[in-house]
Amino acid sequence: xxxxxxxxxxxxxxxxxxxxxxxxxxxxxxxxxxxxxxxxxxxxxxxxxxxxxxxxxxxxxxxxxxxxxxxxxxxxxxxxxxxxxxxxxxxxxxxxxxxxxxxxxxxxxxxxxxxxxxxxxxxxxxxxxxxxxxxxxxxxxxxxxxxxxxxxxxxxxxxxxxxxxxxxxxxxxxxxxxxxxxxxxxxxxxxxxxxxxxxxxxxxxxxxxxxxxxxxxxxxxxxxxxxxxxxxxxxxxxxxxxxxxxxxxxxxxxxxxxxxxxxxxxxxxxxxxxxxxxxxxxxxxxxxxxxxxxxxxxxxxxxxxxxxxxxxxxxxxxxxxxxxxxxxxxxxxxxx
Amino acid sequence: xxxxxxxxxxxxxxxxxxxxxxxxxxxxxxxxxxxxxxxxxxxxxxxxxxxxxxxxxxxxxxxxxxxxxxxxxxxxxxxxxxxxxxxxxxxxxxxxxxxxxxxxxxxxxxxxxxxxxxxxxxxxxxxxxxxxxxxxxxxxxxxxxxxxxxxxxxxxxxxxxxxxxxxxxxxxxxxxxxxxxxxxxxxxxxxxxxxxxxxxxxxxxxxxxxxxxxxxxxxxxxxxxxxxxxxxxxxxxxxxxxxxxxxxxxxxxxxxxxxxxxxxxxxxxxxxxxxxxxxxxxxxxxxxxxxxxxxxxxxxxxxxxxxxxxxxxxxxxxxxxxxxxxxxxxxxxxxx
Numbered sequence: 150x151x152x153x154x155x156x157x158x159x160x161x162x163x164x165x166x167x168x169x170x171x172x173x174x175x176x177x178x179x180x181x182x183x184x185x186x187x188x189x190x191x192x193x194x195x196x197x198x199x200x201x202x203x204x205x206x207x208x209x210x211x212x213x214x215x216x217x218x219x220x221x222x223x224x225x226x227x228x229x230x231x232x233x234x235x236x237x238x239x240x241x242x243x244x245x246x247x248x249x250x251x252x253x254x255x256x257x258x259x260x261x262x263x264x265x266x267x268x269x270x271x272x273x274x275x276x277x278x279x280x281x282x283x284x285x286x287x288x289x290x291x292x293x294x295x296x297x298x299x300x301x302x303x304x305x306x307x308x309x310x311x312x313x314x315x316x317x318x319x320x321x322x323x324x325x326x327x328x329x330x331x332x333x334x335x336x337x338x339x340x341x342x343x344x345x346x347x348x349x350x351x352x353x354x355x356x357x358x359x360x361x362x363x364x365x366x367x368x369x370x371x372x373x374x375x376x377x378x379x380x381x382x383x384x385x386x387x388x389x390x391x392x393x394x395x396x397x398x399x400x401x402x403x404x405x406x407x408x409x410x411x412x413x414x415x416x417x418x419x420x421x422x423x424x425x426x427x428x429x430x431x432x433x434x435x436x437x438x439x440x441x442x443x444x445x446x447x448x449x450x451x452x453x454x455x456x457x458x459x460x461x462x463x464x465x466x467x468x469x470x471x472x473x474x475x476x477x478x479x480x481x482x483x484x485x
Numbered sequence: 486x487x488x489x490x491x492x493x494x495x496x497x498x499x500x501x502x503x504x505x506x507x508x509x510x511x512x513x514x515x516x517x518x519x520x521x522x523x524x525x526x527x528x529x530x531x532x533x534x535x536x537x538x539x540x541x542x543x544x545x546x547x548x549x550x551x552x553x554x555x556x557x558x559x560x561x562x563x564x565x566x567x568x569x570x571x572x573x574x575x576x577x578x579x580x581x582x583x584x585x586x587x588x589x590x591x592x593x594x595x596x597x598x599x600x601x602x603x604x605x606x607x608x609x610x611x612x613x614x615x616x617x618x619x620x621x622x623x624x625x626x627x628x629x630x631x632x633x634x635x636x637x638x639x640x641x642x643x644x645x646x647x648x649x650x651x652x653x654x655x656x657x658x659x660x661x662x663x664x665x666x667x668x669x670x671x672x673x674x675x676x677x678x679x680x681x682x683x684x685x686x687x688x689x690x691x692x693x694x695x696x697x698x699x700x701x702x703x704x705x706x707x708x709x710x711x712x713x714x715x716x717x718x719x720x721x722x723x724x725x726x727x728x729x730x731x732x733x734x735x736x737x738x739x740x741x742x743x744x745x746x747x748x749x750x751x752x753x754x755x756x757x758x759x760x761x762x763x764x765x766x767x768x769x770x771x772x773x774x775x776x777x778x779x780x781x782x783x784x785x786x787x788x789x790x791x792x793x794x795x796x797x798x799x800x801x802x803x804x805x806x807x808x809x810x811x812x813x814x815x816x817x818x819x820x821x
Contacts, residue, residue: 186582187589188570188677192791193764193784234524235819242818246522251811253523260805261798341524428529445781447799448529455528462597462798463783469596475587482578483571 154295156287157368160387164414167390170204177209184476194444198422198464199471205395205420206306210472216263216461218309218454219300219385220247220254223270223293223378226278227358228316232351234341237315241272243453244313253451254311257458261465263309268300270377279323280357283373285380293377297384301392307464308389309424311399311454312378312406315341318429319351321405323358323374325435328367328412333359338401338429340450367412379406386410390420397457397464400427400450404435411439425449425456490631492623493704496723500750503726507543514539520812530780534758534800535807541731541756542642546808552599552797554645554790555636555721556583556590559606559629559714562614563694564652568687570677573651577608579789580649589787590647593794597801599645604636606713615659616693619709621716629713633720637728643800644725645760647735647790648714648742651677654765655687657741659694659710661771664703664748669695674737674765676786703748715742722746726756733793733800736763736786740771747775761785761792 154160178200183189190196202211222244228237246252247267258265270293276284285293301308318340326336333356339348362373371383379402386407389396398404398421410417418439426433426443428450436443444463449456477484490496514536519525526532538547558580564573582588583603594601606629612620621629637644654676662672669692675684698709707719715738722743725732734740734757746753754775762769762779764786772779780799785792813820 185589186579186587187787191677191764191785191787192589193786195783195785195795239819242816243522246811246816246818249811249816250809251522251816253521253528253806253810256805256809257802259809260802341527428527444783447531447780449527449531450529451523451527459531459799459802462802463795466593466596466795466798469592470589473586473592473595474589475582475585480578480582480585480587482582483575 154291154298156291157372160294160368161413163387164410164417167414167416168393171207174203174207174209175200178203182471185474186477186480186482192470195467195470198467201422202395202468205393207393211468212306213465213468215305216307217302217305218254218258218263218265218311218458220267220311220313220454221270221297221378221381222267222272222313223376224272224275225314225316225320225376226275226284227319227354228275230350230354231347232319232354233316234343235315240313240315244269252453253455254453254458257455261458261461263458263461266300268296268381270296270381276376279374280354280361284375285372290372290380293380294384297381298388301385301388301394303392305394308385308394308396309454309457309461310382310385310396310403311457312382312402312452314376314378317376317378317402319354320375320379321402322355322431324370324405325408325431326355326359327362327365327370327374328408329438335434336431338431367409371409375406382406383410386421396421397424397460399424399454399457400452401429401432402452404432408435408439424460490627490634492627493708496630496704497749499723500746500753503750503752504729506540510539510543510545511536513545518807521810522813522816522818528806531803531806534803537758538731538804541729543729547804548642549801549804551641552643553638553641554590554594554599554601554647554794556603556647556649556790557606557633557714557717558603558608558649559712560608560611561650561652561656561712562611562620563655563690564611566686566690567683568655568690569652570679571651576649576651580605588789589791590789590794593791597794597797599794599797602636604632604717606632606717612712615710616690616697620711621708626708626716629716630720633717634724637721637724637730639728641730644721644730644732645790645793645797646718646721646732646739647793648718648738648788650712650714653712653714653738655690656711656715657738658691658767660706660741661744661767662691662695663698663701663706663710664744665774671770672767674767703745707745711742718742719746722757732757733760733796735760735790735793736788737765737768738788740768744771744775760796
């Protein structure tokens with residue numbers, strides 16, 4: 150069921166008719182949950198996660214047999230403007246590190262039984278400098294979006310989405326600035342750890358990019374101010390919806406990449422949970438706009454889907470409680 | 486190295502000379518961590534957890550070969566005063582549920598490779614009603630404290646501490662109220678889900694208990710206003726310190742049980758991380774007094790060591806990153 154994406158208009162058509170929560174599976178969850186041997190509501194968000202898996206997988210009990218992390222890598226024209234503490238060649242170096250198992254995401258995936266795939270998107274051909282013109286043309290954008298869609302297996306039970314791309318917290322700031330307004334400085338952070346001068350430079354780049362691309366909406370903002378790995382993440386999240394796969398979003402870059410989907414259709418991210426609040430200050434501001442509550446806030450600011458992969462443990466725990474606990478009747482426990 | 490506890494005075498002696506952080510292991514952590522292929526500090530609290538394991542295990546790299554959860558169960562004289570939504574026989578019923586693998590804690594321990602042991606403390610002999618006199622005599626208190634100490638294996642690498650005891654959020658409120666002052670209502674919450682009338686009754690019980698036992702400090706507060714499972718948790722946390730075992734504390738009852746140790750020696754809980762912020766409002770207030778930041782806040786309010794057991798996943802992830810990641814040199818990644 151992989152769709153060939155031809156244009157922004159084509160994606161907009163897909164976004165018009167999205168599947169919703171499965172009422173039968175959700176009802177089955179709601180019958181079982183209050184019977185389990187605990188005070189009602191006492192597992193807090195673990196209970197919500199069980200409901201969420203049921204609703205979006207469309208089955209009860211839900212399963213976590215195949216959990217997939219997909220990390221998309223891209224390079225950015227704006228990286229030449231001195232917006233990052235690291236040189237652009239680190240994108241490819243880190244992709245090699247992923248492939249050899251040496252990065253944080255490898256350890257996190259291994260800890261929680263998650264299958265990792267890294268998708269490099271034309272690393273030797275950075276996107277255009279968005280202060281001068283659109284980061285991507287229509288064809289480039291559609292290809293990157295489709296690469297993301299194609300990365301989601303039909304039988305995936307839970308998807309973690311993340312990225313690697315030196316310079317990509319600059320598009321991550323520009324996208325919400327264009328979508329929601331506000332000063333560039335409100336959305337711009339230190340990324341991998343840029344100094345004060347660098348932060349000033351980066352903020353000016355964000356402001357110049359947003360000024361250059363006035364009057365756009367949703368997916369056109371993603372095309373003109375984003376990057377290939379951001380387009381791919383948006384594609385993966387849309388494909389997951391169409392395939393009934395719940396999604397764990399990662400940090401600032403990931404959430405910024407998918408915010409344009411919500412601008413096109415306010416229900417487009419209903420199957421997504423934001424795993425964590427990034428240390429990048431714009432992330433929390435962006436989550437407020439999207440009405441999303443992160444699962445945890447551990448000061449992570451790495452990207453690579455690391456926060457999403459860490460949250461897989463919490464989701465596995467939630468499923469284990471919902472499916473494995475005894476009911477009051479089974480255990481002979483008085484229920485009040 | 487199990488110590489036979491004879492009295493409160495004896496415990497105070499043990500609290501006078503506690504081992505501190507291991508400087509050699511901590512230094513070894515600090516040499517390795519900045520070499521790993523990520524921007525400095527970008528794994529946030531996962532980095533801190535690696536340091537914490539090294540410092541308190543006293544070895545680098547630290548290990549998580551044997552992770553233990555110890556759940557202590559007790560019954561309470563105050564339960565007869567209508568302070569809980571559940572009848573007191575549920576304590577024993579839930580212990581049976583733990584033994585048959587049907588509770589939330591069983592699923593959480595299984596998910597993250599944690600060994601579970603449940604220790605029942607004279608369930609058929611509730612502590613005395615603390616509004617009328619001390620909850621426990623010196624001998625009863627010492628026996629419960631020692632049962633907690635004896636439950637910590639010498640070769641344990643990480644300890645999760647928790648409890649089961651219908652009515653025990655009442656002593657959990659009374660202890661910080663006696664230690665730190667403030668109105669009883671500031672420390673008293675709904676526990677398993679008591680209604681408004683019950684909450685009023687419970688608050689009056691807390692106030693009456695604190696008024697009945699004026700002028701006490703630290704461990705005497707724990708003896709007079711606590712319960713056997715609370716004394717045992719304090720004993721387990723002290724034994725863990727003496728055996729160089731880092732501890733994950735659970736929610737309100739667990740944190741209240743060990744707060745008297747900090748009142749005796751402000752460094753007594755330095756080897757402990759509070760796993761989560763309970764939905765019980767007093768927990769956050771108590772953590773502020775203890776200068777502890779929870780790892781996450783997922784609205785849990787179950788007890789049973791459930792929050793601590795959930796945090797084991799996060800600690801395993803932290804260790805996997807610290808030990809398994811490649812260095813910049815190994816991976817050939819430019820480090821800025």
